[in-house]
Amino acid sequence: xxxxxxxxxxxxxxxxxxxxxxxxxxxxxxxxxxxxxxxxxxxxxxxxxxxxxxxxxxxxxxxxxxxxxxxxxxxxxxxxxxxxxxxxxxxxxxxxxxxxxxxxxxxxxxxxxxxxxxxxxxxxxxxxxxxxxxxxxxxxxxxxxxxxxxxxxxxxxxxxxxxxxxxxxxxxxxxxxxxxxxxxxxxxxxxxxxxxxxxxxxxxxxxxxxxxxxxxxxxxxxxxxxxxxxxxxxxxxxxxxxxxxxxxxxxxxxxxxxxxxxxxxxxxxxxxxxxxxxxxxxxxxxxxxxxxxxxxxxxxxxxxxxxxxxxxxxxxxxxxxxxxxxxx
Numbered sequence: 121x122x123x124x125x126x127x128x129x130x131x132x133x134x135x136x137x138x139x140x141x142x143x144x145x146x147x148x149x150x151x152x153x154x155x156x157x158x159x160x161x162x163x164x165x166x167x168x169x170x171x172x173x174x175x176x177x178x179x180x181x182x183x184x185x186x187x188x189x190x191x192x193x194x195x196x197x198x199x200x201x202x203x204x205x206x207x208x209x210x211x212x213x214x215x216x217x218x219x220x221x222x223x224x225x226x227x228x229x230x231x232x233x234x235x236x237x238x239x240x241x242x243x244x245x246x247x248x249x250x251x252x253x254x255x256x257x258x259x260x261x262x263x264x265x266x267x268x269x270x271x272x273x274x275x276x277x278x279x280x281x282x283x284x285x286x287x288x289x290x291x292x293x294x295x296x297x298x299x300x301x302x303x304x305x306x307x308x309x310x311x312x313x314x315x316x317x318x319x320x321x322x323x324x325x326x327x328x329x330x331x332x333x334x335x336x337x338x339x340x341x342x343x344x345x346x347x348x349x350x351x352x353x354x355x356x357x358x359x360x361x362x363x364x365x366x367x368x369x370x371x372x373x374x375x376x377x378x379x380x381x382x383x384x385x386x387x388x389x390x391x392x393x394x395x396x397x398x399x400x401x402x403x404x405x406x407x408x409x410x411x412x413x414x415x416x417x418x419x420x421x422x423x424x425x426x427x428x429x430x431x432x433x434x435x436x437x438x439x440x441x442x443x444x445x446x447x448x
Contacts, residue, residue, distance in 0.1 A: 128289050131379070136282045139275035148274045154386045155281035156342045161366040161378030162288050163335030168364065169373030170296060171328045172308030173226065176360045177234030180218070180241045181336025183355030185211040186344040187245060190258040200264035208337045215333030219326050238360055245352040257351030261344050271345065281342055288335055293375055295331065304328050369410050371417025380418050
């Protein structure tokens with residue numbers, strides 16, 4: 121384990137030990153929600169932070185995966201594990217088709233195309249009531265596992281979510297440090313120069329798109345198993361904007377930023393709403409403060425703050441070494 125991954129290991133261990141410290145299922149389920157949201161934010165961070173492609177349609181990947189596993193396991197006659205694998209495969213197939221369309225543009229055009237594609241799938245889920253249930257959604261989605269792995273227990277499902285989050289951190293950390301990750305950041309900063317030296321910019325971006333879609337599909341799978349219910353709401357533009365806010369608030373392009381952003385959003389939604397009636401206003405004020413005080417996000421902002429404090433620290437006085445007297 122590298123020194124960089126040690127803080128992540130400590131955080132993941134603390135999340136896994138939540139059932140030990142509290143008997144309440146509320147906090148266990150809340151931690152599961154944080155882990156699921158963090159996986160989705162890590163997937164979107166591949167596009168936003170490393171490819172420079174801001175997307176308002178990322179929710180289509182978790183939404184497709186959730187609907188596929190729900191339909192296959194409730195109406196299709198598949199067991200939950202097989203339905204989950206087929207859902208990830210089907211989501212990747214659709215993501216490949218969407219990527220061919222969306223990656224023809226960059227900048228604002230890419231934002232609009234991804235939002236339009238997400239709206240198309242949302243509209244189909246909302247109107248195709250014979251398959252998706254419309255606004256009522258699909259309920260009673262079964263969780264896999266019996267005997268040694270009873271996922272119907274909240275603490276066991278939490279361990280599944282934390283383990284999946286650990287895999288996401290390890291895989292994406294290695295990807296960002298790999299030559300492919302360096303090339304992806306090159307296409308973000310200097311796409312023309314990268315193309316001039318022989319890199320296929322479109323293919324590199326398409327690989328990043330598919331990687332983000334894969335972790336988005338895993339997010340949708342865990343979401344469907346957690347809530348045991350899916351509805352068109354999870355594919356709305358507001359759902360995509362929420363994941364984008366997690367990435368931007370925590371710090372796009374960093375490995376820890378999406379985790380912090382996901383924890384911030386989920387905790388504010390679930391805890392602040394208990395005490396504050398207009399908790400959405402508090403959420404908005406929090407993000408405004410982050411943008412004003414830490415434009416690059418929480419993780420880069422604290423990094424700059426620590427560097428500034430280190431510069432203000434007085435330098436240690438030089439040690440005076442007595443000179444030896446020469447023999448006369």
